[in-house]
Amino acid sequence: MADYDAQAGRDPRAPAEPSQHRRESDEFDYHEGLRGVAGIVAGAGSVTELLSAVAQFAARAIPGVEGAGVALINPRVGLPSIQTWAATAGLVNEIDIVQYRDLHEGPCLTCMHSRRPTTSGSLGSDQRWPHFGGRVARMGVHSALSIPLIVGDRILGAINAYAANRDAFGEHAVRLGCEFAGPAAVAVYHAQLLAEARESAARLQRALDSRAVIDQAIGIIRSRSGASGEEAFARLTKISQNENVKLHIVAERLVDEAVRRARAQKP
Template sequence: MLADFDAQPGRVVPPSPDLSPTQREADEAELYAGLRGVAGIVAGGGGAMDLLRDVAEFAAQAIPGAEGVGIALIDPQHGLSSVRTWVATAVLVQEIDTVQYSELHEGPCITCMESRRPTVSGSLGSDSRWPHFGGRVARMRMHSALALPLLVGDQVIGSINAYAKSRDAFADHAVQLGSQFAKPAAVSIYNAQLLATAHEQTLRLQRALDSRSVIDQAVGIIRSRTGGNADDAFERLTQISQSENVKLHTVAERLVDEAARRARARHR
């Protein structure tokens, strides 16, 4: 079955050599090794960046012909304009994707995320879809590209971007295996993002609770010294914060630390 992808318009691609059963088995073994790796990395409990690096390495292993792979992600709050490559298996891939996203705003990875279909180019320098990007990358001695959208349901969260120096490096077989890899990779990346977001929200909540606790302690200290009520004490803290241009919780921490030092001194 042919892979469903967007090929380079007008380019007559040389017929792919028939792969021997041994070569097909080897390619499929590489794919399954990558899939097993992707399945295990979220459960491994590493950070989001470590997971992305692993996915890039597994993708380079799973996609026949890939000489360098990058993982690009979209900030869901800002859409496609926010896309950038977070990790890459080669410095040149990072440079290519920086040109694509930050400078020229055209290229196979952007196209694949817009179309939600794999995008292939066998000769970037003559690809009419990206007249500025194609020539620029060809001068960097990279001639083939395979961009695979990372899809979770109807949502595009990014892309896997594979490059090769030779022309027509990514035949139908490579697109099929790459597409098989991209589906579970997208889920793993999405789950890792959810975990990272939940962790950050937990930290923010804990910081807010800690800050509230310190402010309450400072209010109690001021009340014990002045005999005023809680509103008066909080107003006093706010006035100090504004007059010194210091955050409220910092003023509260300073007051609590000072009270603790005085208590220790009295004990001695």
């Protein structure tokens, strides 16, 4: 039996165990979804684009899903802050807005706190989320399955699956969902690492560009005034402080002005 948080008062074995034919079909869909995740190339798109792909493959891999989504925790803030999410359908996106922005409660947040899969077979009567459950049930969605995305000791976010029918996700769906979540978490983790590396490289390049233009401005001041490097830098700094403008912008202004003068003096 899978280890997960089920709704109190409802049979965790529901729905009935699928037939052999249904199991074979589910296993085929699961492996197709898994192959899709394995084929995702890190860096081929943004993290949000990768999340959209994972959500699509999750909807294929997990039995009973009518709409799926993937949410990521903001690593700088942690729970309950959600940094970004992607969904396979507009209704799922509406549910996620209710969960993350409006009410700050729901199966996804619960599963990320507990680090265990969380299911609900009747959201409207689920006492764990009295506000979220009723609101989503009125949208025509009654079953939910949320599975945490974990790499090592780090929780990245969760996969969320929804269905209109009650008790849509039994142990069979939870098992396949958990098996799918492992490689999906690795794909998301690698995409995050690559995005962070790219951002760090971009910040470094911006810093190098700023340093270069500041050095050029210092050279211009020295050539005009005969000041030392320290004195020229102090003049730039003073202008920056007096005008409340960033130092590299002051430097760019000075360099641009020098270039315009040089061009104007050409015959």
